[in-house]
Amino acid sequence: MGLADKAKNAAEDLAGKAKEAAGRATGDERLEAEGEAQQTEADVRQAGEKVKDAFR
Numbered sequence: 161m162g163l164a165d166k167a168k169n170a171a172e173d174l175a176g177k178a179k180e181a182a183g184r185a186t187g188d189e190r191l192e193a194e195g196e197a198q199q200t201e202a203d204v205r206q207a208g209e210k211v212k213d214a215f216r
Contacts, residue, residue, distance in 0.1 A: 165209050172202035 176198030183192025 162209075165205075169202045169206045169209070172205070173199050176200075176202060 176195045178195070179198060180192050180195030183189065183195055
Protein backbone atom coordinates (compact mmCIF):
# COMPACT_ATOMS: atom_id res chain seq x y z
CA MET A 161 0.00 0.00 0.00
CA GLY A 162 1.38 3.38 -0.94
CA LEU A 163 2.08 5.97 1.67
CA ALA A 164 -0.42 8.35 0.10
CA ASP A 165 -3.13 5.68 0.22
CA LYS A 166 -2.39 4.95 3.86
CA ALA A 167 -2.59 8.63 4.73
CA LYS A 168 -5.82 9.09 2.79
CA ASN A 169 -7.45 6.08 4.48
CA ALA A 170 -6.29 7.24 7.90
CA ALA A 171 -7.67 10.72 7.29
CA GLU A 172 -10.98 9.27 6.10
CA ASP A 173 -11.16 7.08 9.21
CA LEU A 174 -10.43 10.02 11.52
CA ALA A 175 -13.05 12.16 9.80
CA GLY A 176 -15.56 9.36 10.26
CA LYS A 177 -14.70 9.05 13.94
CA ALA A 178 -15.12 12.80 14.38
CA LYS A 179 -18.53 12.74 12.68
CA GLU A 180 -19.63 9.79 14.77
CA ALA A 181 -18.54 11.50 17.99
CA ALA A 182 -20.23 14.77 17.00
CA GLY A 183 -23.41 12.88 16.18
CA ARG A 184 -23.39 11.16 19.55
CA ALA A 185 -22.69 14.40 21.40
CA THR A 186 -25.53 16.25 19.69
CA GLY A 187 -27.95 13.35 19.48
CA ASP A 188 -27.87 13.48 15.67
CA GLU A 189 -28.33 9.86 14.64
CA ARG A 190 -27.89 10.66 10.95
CA LEU A 191 -24.48 12.29 11.52
CA GLU A 192 -23.45 9.39 13.73
CA ALA A 193 -24.44 6.89 11.02
CA GLU A 194 -22.56 8.90 8.37
CA GLY A 195 -19.44 8.74 10.52
CA GLU A 196 -19.75 5.00 10.95
CA ALA A 197 -20.23 4.55 7.20
CA GLN A 198 -17.20 6.70 6.47
CA GLN A 199 -15.08 4.59 8.79
CA THR A 200 -16.31 1.41 7.13
CA GLU A 201 -15.43 2.77 3.68
CA ALA A 202 -11.91 3.56 4.87
CA ASP A 203 -11.56 0.06 6.32
CA VAL A 204 -12.74 -1.55 3.08
CA ARG A 205 -10.31 0.52 1.01
CA GLN A 206 -7.47 -0.36 3.35
CA ALA A 207 -8.32 -4.07 3.11
CA GLY A 208 -8.41 -3.81 -0.69
CA GLU A 209 -4.97 -2.21 -0.73
CA LYS A 210 -3.62 -4.99 1.49
CA VAL A 211 -4.99 -7.61 -0.90
CA LYS A 212 -3.34 -5.84 -3.85
CA ASP A 213 -0.04 -5.73 -1.93
CA ALA A 214 -0.29 -9.44 -1.17
CA PHE A 215 -0.38 -10.26 -4.89
CA ARG A 216 2.63 -8.12 -5.78
